Amino acid sequence: MTRHTPKALQGGRDGVIFRKQNTVIRPMNPWSHTVHLLLTHLHSQGFHQCPAVVGIDESNEVLSYLEGDTFNYPLRGAIATEEALFSAARLLRQLHDASTTFLSAYPDFSCQWMLPGRTPPEVICHGDFTPYNVVLKGNKVVGIFDFDTAHPAPRLWDLAYSIYCWAPFKTHKNDKMGNLQDQIQRALCFCDGYGADLQQRSQLVETMIIRLQALVDFMQAEADSGNPQFQAHIAEGHHLSYLDDIVYLQRNQHAITLGIDPHS
Template sequence: MGIDEQGREVLSFVPGEVPREPLPPEATGEDVLVALARLIRRLHDAAQGWTPPQGAVWATLPGTEAIPLVDTDAELVSHRDYCPGNVVFRDGLPAALIDFDLARPTTRIYDIANALYWWAPLLHPTDRTPALVDADIPHRAAVFADAYQMTEQQRHDLMPLAERMVHRFHLTSRAAAEADPAFRRFWNQGVKDRMPRAEAWLAQEGPAIAARLTGTTPDRNP
């Protein structure tokens, strides 16, 4: 909301509960996916048509400035970081979003892919919360897509974009770890192993997710 006379950021407060990771079982239900999808759709519809100020500067993770974005055909300005710590729950369901530090011009399907990465999730079973180790990820992605009311084209484009996004996550996580001690700690605590597993898992399972989203037969990579 601004800067005070002592140079401190002034923030608003959003009441509610923020789930810790690993997600507890009560934060992994399909009702959570539906509520989050509808919340993001409301954000997108509200942001559509808003033009950022000329010369606006967008934040990046340390050391990642030279890594190309994968969401360059911007449709709107949106959140782009739906990790559990940025989703506020009320009465057991997502009700608000916080921490817009990575917001920038993006696309709807990038934002959707980002949300699914965290909440489907698009992760190898080894790296999921226990409640979702055996989850039907194609089904969960379809539940989210239906609640958001994704178009046929968005469903077709989603998984190729998600694969590029996760690859970039790997690159930016490594670059940030090399540039900043805080990100180096995250990297060493497991990100360095989680990201290559996520890439390999998505390359294998992405066709099945895409098929569920589009109602087609999976075209698996050899």
């Protein structure tokens, strides 16, 4: 009999996430049961581009493995193409649409999420729909994983952070890509792929800024509460990049808003 040894997967938590054949083994979290319900619900709605719940193994969750290529910053190759950008936006829209009935499907269930919900709860946001949390086949984004940060919120809350990460409106030398005009064109492409309406586009940059400040506040609160992972992030200055990006967005808010308006 052939024995399959789990293989560690590279990512934000090296050494604790493993692949074993066609499954991924990840540590359970307090919100994992809610996420499992969400993943099962998404599949029941015909959205199969996310992991399926296989089971629970001791203190770990076992999810199906999504086949495809993965990437990280700096964005180069297939992940940087317009096809990847547009298909990512379409996938986010499909995810949101499939999630709209989740809360009504579990009206009596006390959902626990990693991140606090926002009102109105139009959809279940992924919370971290970034280039490093998707899989590609060729230049097309075909799947999304790591739903730990999922939480109910308006569509724009997820859309804003996603475009911030995909444009990307980042200033760190490892994360930035192109100049401001390049970033605006990528943001416009993402808006078009998602089908963002005029109100969402007009409020996009303001929401990005609020979303990034909320992220910094969350990181600091977690560090202050003794979370070693976030204490390390604060000590390494990860939050400072987000603060720099807030200034960048504030300085260029008018140009970005004008550039993503389809009638401008």
